[in-house]
Amino acid sequence: MFYKAQIIVTVWLLLITTVSHVEDQTRFNTPVSYTIEAPEKVRLGERFVITVAFSIEPSWYLYAPIAINTDQGRIPTKVTFKIPNGLKIIGELELPDQNRFYDTYSGDDVRMSQEFQVEKNISSGKQTIKANIIYQTCNDEICYPPVRKTIDIIITVE
Template identity: 25%
Template sequence: MKKTALFILLMIAMSTVNAQILTPVRWSYGFKKKSATEAMVFMKADIDEGWHVYSQTVKDGGPIKTTFTFSPSKEFTLVGKTIEPTPVTRNEKTFNMDVSFFERQVIFQQKIKLKNGKATVKGTLEYMTCNDQKCLPPEDLTFSIVIK
């Protein structure tokens, strides 16, 4: 009986901890074909109110900047660097420096040259999110975007 009661308490405690995991950023991916040999890949972050995601241009000594790493492929080549809209920049006391970030939503774009008119673009994304009270640990995500 004691083991059963302990098990039930443990399960309740674990579900409470699990329910407290914060996920203030949701990522989605897409593409738009410009021609048979060119496409634009989109990586979109929807960000909860009060939270922000950092720019790709954050200097050393600050928070973890958003970074996209594309897996090499024979199906496509990258054209230039991943672009982003103009971020908000302000001094953050936590880091004691000016930091650039995005609120609510941001769409990053990467131009690619298709070798055969279609490709599967794979890669990883590293980002960090903070609000005015705390920062969550950096997160690494993998993505795969099928371009037809």
């Protein structure tokens, strides 16, 4: 009986180690990359745009941020910004068109853009905007765990 318990514990530990290893690999080898496009310098009163541009490998996709995806338990792609005093978000996040029959994004040019206004009461110098990015990468067989990143975007107000 003791020998049987040892085998069960050994197999269980082996499975846990394997699952952990696979999860660690997926976090570093996801088929999605992104860049952030933002101006380095802005002036008082000026409007500017920050864009998060995703590139998704063929046969993979991201879920669009629409109600049906959330209702069905999918993790929709989300980009939000935390801004310092003296900056103002203008309008809604501009989203790309989703795939026609599916509520997903795919391809090498998926862009989400937000417009900002530099208000007159902001201090000149370096300002930090925090971009919060959440997405889940899937194909027809598997979904990787969601990715949650916070990126500091430094702009200089002149």
